[in-house]
Amino acid sequence: xxxxPFLATHADMGxxxxxxxxxxxxxxxxVEEVMNRDASVTSAASKRSEMTAVERKTMQxxxxxxxxxxxxxxxxIRIGGSFVQLHKFAKDLESSFDGITSLLDTNRDFxxxxxxxxxxxxxxxxxxxxxQEKHEVEKFVASAEAIARDDDTLDVTRSTQAAxxxxxxxxxxxxxxxxxxxxxxxxxxxxxxxVTIIEEIEMWQxxxxxxxxxxxxxxxTTLQETEGLHRRVKELQQTIDEQTRRLEEARRTTKSEExxxxxxxxxxxxREIRERLAxxxxxxxxxxxxxxxxxxxxxxxxxxxxxxxxxxxx
Numbered sequence: 168x169x170x171x172p173f174l175a176t177h178a179d180m181g182x183x184x185x186x187x188x189x190x191x192x193x194x195x196x197x198v199e200e201v202m203n204r205d206a207s208v209t210s211a212a213s214k215r216s217e218m219t220a221v222e223r224k225t226m227q228x229x230x231x232x233x234x235x236x237x238x239x240x241x242x243x244i245r246i247g248g249s250f251v252q253l254h255k256f257a258k259d260l261e262s263s264f265d266g267i268t269s270l271l272d273t274n275r276d277f278x279x280x281x282x283x284x285x286x287x288x289x290x291x292x293x294x295x296x297x298x299q300e301k302h303e304v305e306k307f308v309a310s311a312e313a314i315a316r317d318d319d320t321l322d323v324t325r326s327t328q329a330a331x332x333x334x335x336x337x338x339x340x341x342x343x344x345x346x347x348x349x350x351x352x353x354x355x356x357x358x359x360x361x362v363t364i365i366e367e368i369e370m371w372q373x374x375x376x377x378x379x380x381x382x383x384x385x386x387x388t389t390l391q392e393t394e395g396l397h398r399r400v401k402e403l404q405q406t407i408d409e410q411t412r413r414l415e416e417a418r419r420t421t422k423s424e425e426x427x428x429x430x431x432x433x434x435x436x437x438r439e440i441r442e443r444l445a446x447x448x449x450x451x452x453x454x455x456x457x458x459x460x461x462x463x464x465x466x467x468x469x470x471x472x473x474x475x476x477x478x479x480x481x
Contacts (some may be wrong), residue, residue: 277358
């Protein structure tokens with residue numbers, strides 16, 4: 168039997184998934200060969216009564232060795248299978264890391280609440296899986312080291328270190344993922360802020376158009392009323408400047424094509440409002456100048472009338 172050579176040449180469980188699979192499959196194949204000898208061993212043992220004392224002793228030693236071999240192989244297959252499953256479990260976890268990272272990289276629509284919900288759900292799943300993985304790794308390491316203590320040739324050094332490395336690697340990936348998630352949330356908050364600015368200015372523009380139409384139809388009968396109308400136009404122009412600055416700042420920092428289009432449209436409307444106000448201002452200034460001229464004339468005429476009245480009294 169190729170007992171000692173096989174156990175010695177297949178002592179290292181390896182570190183990678185492929186090495187773990189090779190270790191497991193080699194032992195599964197070998198144990199089949201061993202089990203196929205069961206009938207022969209049983210048959211030989213049944214003839215114990217026909218053996219000499221020396222032969223019976225040899226047979227006893229063989230049976231002990233044989234059962235010991237099967238026990239060693241069974242434990243190696245069990246721990247080898249656990250190592251393979253641990254690697255597959257880790258790969259599933261890594262697929263989750265890859266999936267959520269891709270989701271964050273490709274979904275730059277930070278207003279999409281559905282994406283945020285998906286990420287939060289996957290993150291919770293990853294956290295639960297990492298907790299389970301930690302438990303499985305600790306369980307594997309303890310079992311592997313216990314089996315190795317009872318197996319003269321089994322070397323679990325690389326396999327246990329590889330298992331521990333999985334935890335370290337996944338911890339690093341999780342920290343990186345949380346960093347990306349924080350960045351995504353910050354961008355989402357910034358995007359929400361820009362959307363709020365856009366919506367506020369959209370509403371302001373609608374209200375401003377109504378005000379302009381109202382001012383355009385306002386009739387003034389005195390210089391003071393015209394001055395009040397002119398002040399109102401100036402106030403609107405200052406507000407336009409302020410709102411335009413907000414839009415331009417939002418446009419400089421936004422990366423969303425959709426929001427950029429909305430901002431450009433608002434800036435176009437800002438120009439229209441500015442032009443309309445400029446026309447209104449010119450009209451009001453003309454009216455103001457007209458009233459001012461009338462007031463000057465009145466001031467000139469008043470002393471003349473008083474003089475005439477004085478002369479008439481004389």
